[in-house]
Every structure is written in C-alpha cells, then in structure tokens.
Amino acid sequence: MLDVKIIEDLVKPICEEKGLMLYEVLWVKEYGFQVLRVSVDKPNGGIDSDTLGLVNELLSEKLDAYDDDMPEYMLEVCSPGAERTLRNKEEILASVGQYVNVKTPDSTYEGTLLSYEGQTLVVEINIKGRMKKVSIEEADIKKIRLAVKI
Incomplete structure (x- = not known):
C-alpha cells in the first residue's frame, strides 16, 4: 500500500494548481474494499462535484505510475464535509x-x-x-x- 505522505505529495501540486486546499488523505476499509479517500476543498468551502471529478481524474493519472505498489483499491476524492472538524x-x-x-x-x-x-x-x-x-x-x-x- 502506498504511503499517505507520497499520495499527499502527488495531490498537493494538483490542489495548488486548482486553487484548492488538501484537507486529508486516508486509507480506509469499507465493505471489504480498500478505499483511498482524498478530501479537498476550496479555501472558503463550497467545492463542486465538477472540481472533485477533475481532481480525481488528475490524481488517478499520477497514481497509475504506482500500480505495482498498490493493492486493488477505489479512489474517492471528496469534500471534507459541511460539519468537518477544525483540527488546528x-x-x-x-x-x-x-x-x-x-x-x-x-x-x-x-x-x-x-x-x-x-x-x-x-x-x-x-x-x-x-x-x-x-x-x-x-x-x-x-x-x-x-x-x-x-
């Protein structure tokens, strides 16, 4: 499984280019599947599904280079949620x-x-x-x- 830090390093330039902030990168297991969950948002919130889809597409292309190091997984690019925890x-x-x-x-x-x-x-x-x-x-x-x- 690819380390979260490496994935963060892959997604940060995408976020910077699109004017987004990276909230969190997690590996989770849901219903028996490995899910790579990447949460991104606009600085003032309100990210739309088109932007999430674009980030998903761009990150997926970068992750393809690491296919040999990854288990079968699903990529989920999402917003951190309307009621997200403020961590710092x-x-x-x-x-x-x-x-x-x-x-x-x-x-x-x-x-x-x-x-x-x-x-x-x-x-x-x-x-x-x-x-x-x-x-x-x-x-x-x-x-x-x-x-x-x-």
Whole structure:
C-alpha cells in the first residue's frame, strides 16, 4: 500500500494548481474494499462535484505510475464535509465568521465564530432569541467543528 505522505505529495501540486486546499488523505476499509479517500476543498468551502471529478481524474493519472505498489483499491476524492472538524489554529482562523459547534467539558455551544485571538475564541450564540457572546479558552475546547445552521 502506498504511503499517505507520497499520495499527499502527488495531490498537493494538483490542489495548488486548482486553487484548492488538501484537507486529508486516508486509507480506509469499507465493505471489504480498500478505499483511498482524498478530501479537498476550496479555501472558503463550497467545492463542486465538477472540481472533485477533475481532481480525481488528475490524481488517478499520477497514481497509475504506482500500480505495482498498490493493492486493488477505489479512489474517492471528496469534500471534507459541511460539519468537518477544525483540527488546528489555521483552520479555526479560516473559519471566523462561520457557524461552529464547540464542545467543552461542561457545555456545548453552537453559534457564529466571531474571533480567535491569542488563546480565546469568541462565539455568538442564540439564547431564547437573544444573542450573547461567549468567550471560550482554547484549553477548554474538547472539539470544534463547522456546523450547519438550522
């Protein structure tokens, strides 16, 4: 099986050329099949299926050179999802202005991420029709992800 790092090195130039960001490369087993899942997105989200198809085609051509080193697999190029986890400071900063879900040991907050400065997030939440700003220390965050506002 081809190492994820090698695959990342193959897909990064494609992403750069198309103005995309690489979110994740994973080998997963689904229903008995090896799946190479490559998640890409536009910097501000909203990638379309035509772009995903193009990346799939371009990456598939590059992977053909490694056929001898690969088991039988399926290539899946997809978006990271509307409710993807924000894994680092850069992803959190890029999400300022977006709707997020933040879990702390004591509570779960859902609202608009207003800022991320120093070690503190400020999220505007709706409590019974009134908007309130909540400051959350980075050390208290168990998980933060984008959320879909319903």
